[in-house]
Amino acid sequence: MKKVLYVILGCISLALGAIGAVLPLLPAFPFLMLAAYCFARSSQRLHTWFTSTKLYKNNLESFVKGRGMTWSTKLRIMVTVTLVMSIGFFMMGSVPVGRVILGCVWLFHIFFFIFGVKTLSPAQAEHYRKLDQEASQA
Numbered sequence: 001m002k003k004v005l006y007v008i009l010g011c012i013s014l015a016l017g018a019i020g021a022v023l024p025l026l027p028a029f030p031f032l033m034l035a036a037y038c039f040a041r042s043s044q045r046l047h048t049w050f051t052s053t054k055l056y057k058n059n060l061e062s063f064v065k066g067r068g069m070t071w072s073t074k075l076r077i078m079v080t081v082t083l084v085m086s087i088g089f090f091m092m093g094s095v096p097v098g099r100v101i102l103g104c105v106w107l108f109h110i111f112f113f114i115f116g117v118k119t120l121s122p123a124q125a126e127h128y129r130k131l132d133q134e135a136s137q138a
Helices: 002-022 029-042 044-051 054-059 071-091 096-116 122-137
Strands: none
Touching: 002 029, 002 044, 002 054, 029 044, 029 054, 029 071, 071 096
């Protein structure tokens, strides 16, 4: 039963992450991370499939392997989250404590992606991508 719940949650997260990859108001990154977690817990076959998708490779693979992200990936994530959080910020006009908390979360998010996640040059990212392709073909 637990594995079935992980599969269902993983599929929902994957769908939201895929939508978020093309829709600027929905962040893809957290949903794809959740999908990876759920698929890893549900079955090895689903996890292997998910980690071989282009969506995973373009958005998460380098980060999950501890390598980092390119500036373009970081900026795409930061802009998307900023847009989504700004909607909540403006809707909380009469809740100043909520705005302060949301502002602190947003600042932490920005600092984390700038200072906490290693920045890769496009050449480094391409080099790692080629290494991963060679490793998967071997």
